[in-house]
Amino acid sequence: MNDMRHMERAVRVDTTKIAARDVQVFYGDTHAIKNVSVDIPDKTVTAFIGPSGCGKSTFLRCLNRMNDTISTARVEGHIEIDGEDIYDRRVDPVQLRAKVGMVFQKPNPFPKSIYDNVAYGPRIHGLARDRADLDGIVEKALRRAALWEEVKDRLSAAGTGLSGGQQQRLCIARAVATSPEILLMDEPCSALDPIATDQVENLIHELRENYSVVIVTHSMSQASRVSQKTAYFHLGELVEYGETGQIFTNPQDMRTENYITGRIG
Amino acid sequence: MTDATASGAVPSGAGQGSLLAKDQRTAKRNAAEGRFKIYGLIAVCIGIAALVLLLTSILTSGLSAFRQTTIAMQVTLDAERLDPSGVRDYDEMAKVTTFGYAPLLRDGLQATIAAAGIETELDPGDAMELISDESVAQLRNRVLNNPDLIGQTIEVNVLASGRIDGFYKGRVSYASAELDSNISPEQLQLAEALEERGALKTGLDWRFLTAPDASDTRPEAAGLGVAIIGSAYMMLIVLVLALPIGVAASIYLEEFAPQNRWTDLIEVNISNLAAVPSIVFGILGLAIFINFAGLPQSAPIVGGLVLTLMTLPTIIIATRAALKAVPPSIRDAALGLGASKMQSVFHHVLPLAMPGILTGTIIGLAQALGETAPLLLIGMVAFVREYPDTPLDGGFFDPATALPVQVFNWTQRSDPAFVERASGAIIVLLAFLLLMNLTAIFLRRRFERRW
Numbered sequence A: 001m002n003d004m005r006h007m008e009r010a011v012r013v014d015t016t017k018i019a020a021r022d023v024q025v026f027y028g029d030t031h032a033i034k035n036v037s038v039d040i041p042d043k044t045v046t047a048f049i050g051p052s053g054c055g056k057s058t059f060l061r062c063l064n065r066m067n068d069t070i071s072t073a074r075v076e077g078h079i080e081i082d083g084e085d086i087y088d089r090r091v092d093p094v095q096l097r098a099k100v101g102m103v104f105q106k107p108n109p110f111p112k113s114i115y116d117n118v119a120y121g122p123r124i125h126g127l128a129r130d131r132a133d134l135d136g137i138v139e140k141a142l143r144r145a146a147l148w149e150e151v152k153d154r155l156s157a158a159g160t161g162l163s164g165g166q167q168q169r170l171c172i173a174r175a176v177a178t179s180p181e182i183l184l185m186d187e188p189c190s191a192l193d194p195i196a197t198d199q200v201e202n203l204i205h206e207l208r209e210n211y212s213v214v215i216v217t218h219s220m221s222q223a224s225r226v227s228q229k230t231a232y233f234h235l236g237e238l239v240e241y242g243e244t245g246q247i248f249t250n251p252q253d254m255r256t257e258n259y260i261t262g263r264i265g
Numbered sequence B: 001m002t003d004a005t006a007s008g009a010v011p012s013g014a015g016q017g018s019l020l021a022k023d024q025r026t027a028k029r030n031a032a033e034g035r036f037k038i039y040g041l042i043a044v045c046i047g048i049a050a051l052v053l054l055l056t057s058i059l060t061s062g063l064s065a066f067r068q069t070t071i072a073m074q075v076t077l078d079a080e081r082l083d084p085s086g087v088r089d090y091d092e093m094a095k096v097t098t099f100g101y102a103p104l105l106r107d108g109l110q111a112t113i114a115a116a117g118i119e120t121e122l123d124p125g126d127a128m129e130l131i132s133d134e135s136v137a138q139l140r141n142r143v144l145n146n147p148d149l150i151g152q153t154i155e156v157n158v159l160a161s162g163r164i165d166g167f168y169k170g171r172v173s174y175a176s177a178e179l180d181s182n183i184s185p186e187q188l189q190l191a192e193a194l195e196e197r198g199a200l201k202t203g204l205d206w207r208f209l210t211a212p213d214a215s216d217t218r219p220e221a222a223g224l225g226v227a228i229i230g231s232a233y234m235m236l237i238v239l240v241l242a243l244p245i246g247v248a249a250s251i252y253l254e255e256f257a258p259q260n261r262w263t264d265l266i267e268v269n270i271s272n273l274a275a276v277p278s279i280v281f282g283i284l285g286l287a288i289f290i291n292f293a294g295l296p297q298s299a300p301i302v303g304g305l306v307l308t309l310m311t312l313p314t315i316i317i318a319t320r321a322a323l324k325a326v327p328p329s330i331r332d333a334a335l336g337l338g339a340s341k342m343q344s345v346f347h348h349v350l351p352l353a354m355p356g357i358l359t360g361t362i363i364g365l366a367q368a369l370g371e372t373a374p375l376l377l378i379g380m381v382a383f384v385r386e387y388p389d390t391p392l393d394g395g396f397f398d399p400a401t402a403l404p405v406q407v408f409n410w411t412q413r414s415d416p417a418f419v420e421r422a423s424g425a426i427i428v429l430l431a432f433l434l435l436m437n438l439t440a441i442f443l444r445r446r447f448e449r450r451w
């Protein structure tokens, strides 16, 4: 299985994982996303940047249909993952979200033990054959999230008792434990101190090996550190999308340039 | 920092002058705060005083209900008299009424008086008035339930009559006995003589909790047995019906229902329902459960159903508040992992809302336990002497009363001894409420301790 993955990766590098076409999102009468089309490649970190309120989170939440949970939200257009339309009537969003994991802006561990937090996804999706198997999955996920060493002796302690940075890494471990193919992260470091931020950024680097990662961030330095691709949103529109290096050194659009040089906040 | 503003553009205002002296505004604010604290303290004191007053008045007049004056004596159960046919057949023996048993107790009392060497001018019939009429019926029941006793001489501890009991609880005195057609000073003297010889005692007696109600002339025998069973049955029905229905309705409304005019309408209606006077539910119960559905009157099943209707809004409102208080981020976390809506609710939201739900439920149950008005309308104020069967034998359909209704009932009776009974019943009711509140606190702690 591992071999196959390697092969697949070799073939799939730079293939499109998510393809969005003419996506519109409305919250009641508010037009929050206007005509966004974007191709997000596999095994890459893609950063969404832009001033607050420009629709980054909204667009991110389209990719795992979390907008379905907001009664006023309406999504139009096409979004395909691996060539399959995720807004097709036959798609069950519950199944989709097992494939597209999400890490939220504010760490939101369940008020349960660390172990149960990580084991929750595998349990509901039946990913583990037995207890030992589940233990293995939990350990692996915590290791990936660089949290294992800190919590291995207190797996039965409350997840909510961890520090903010640890909680966010726990949430990442929790998302990773269900083996998603895509990981969406909405400003995962906004509540973290610089050290914790650094740990999470390192983590994102490693996650890229296996996942395609989409990260919303308001920190431009973070975008330039962790991402290969960057998309700049402005007032609900996708203004510019390209290689991170190019966006930061040679933006094509005035609005992008103003933003990265600090003239739009 | 203060320097900067003080020396800056703002010329006057806060922060100027010495910090060691209070400026006028600060003094004023402090005074207002001090006054407010005093008002609050006064309010709390008034509340506590009212509570203390209430409790002392109830305890002083009601605690004596748990004590009872009894007379110990030997009774010879004469076979000739009690079972003339001699075959120990229940139906035959039942033909002997209490009139057949009264002489036995009268003789027993006379024997006790004689054995104690007490001189009295009272004839045996007048002396017999020391004993509660209920005791005769109790003796008869005892014999009917255990025919082997016939022919033996048994030890009995009979209830003293209400006036004698009252004498030992301070309700009756020699002076009042002079004016009372039900008791004479001579009878009180006899009681005192019996007490001196140890035959008559006043002590703790749990019959108040276990005995059924008794007639107007026998306050000493009136107990809460039927009322406690009736209340317990109704609470069981309310819990079993209202909790699942209420929680399911709340979960649906809060987590699944679309937000539209219909759900708004339902919401308004539920809030209004919580404010409907309870007697209205009684009329509803009378019309629907008794007149339409044909359920029996005075039955715990009807009382339980009416109280369920009354408790539902309370539980729904409390549960919805508890569900609303669960942070949305928990739902997002579960949904984001691919949990279904139902999984997110049952695995994460509900456990977090549990303390609130339980508190609401127990508050609702406590309300239901103390509710009187609707039960009066469905006939639970009836005089019931028979214990209802166990729930498995259809006990929910047997006539019963309820604690608050029993209190109401007793306060309607003329004999002052019933004031004591009613207060005693209130103590029992309060004890149950206290127990329920403690359960609520205990459950809250338990559920909250899981972080």
Ligand SMILES: Nc1ncnc2c1ncn2[C@@H]1O[C@H](COP(=O)(O)OP(=O)(O)O)[C@@H](O)[C@H]1O
Binding pocket: A027, A030, A032, A050, A051, A052, A053, A054, A055, A056, A057, A058, A059, A070, A072
């Ligand atoms: N649940 C919602 N209901 C209504 N409007 C919303 C909701 N969430 C976001 N919006 C609006 O959509 C726009 C985009 O918001 P968002 O995607 O959160 O921006 P960003 O993440 O870039 O700061 C904003 O104008 C915001 O007010």
Ligand SMILES: [Mg+2]
Binding pocket: A056, A057, A058, A186
């Ligand atoms: Mg956002």
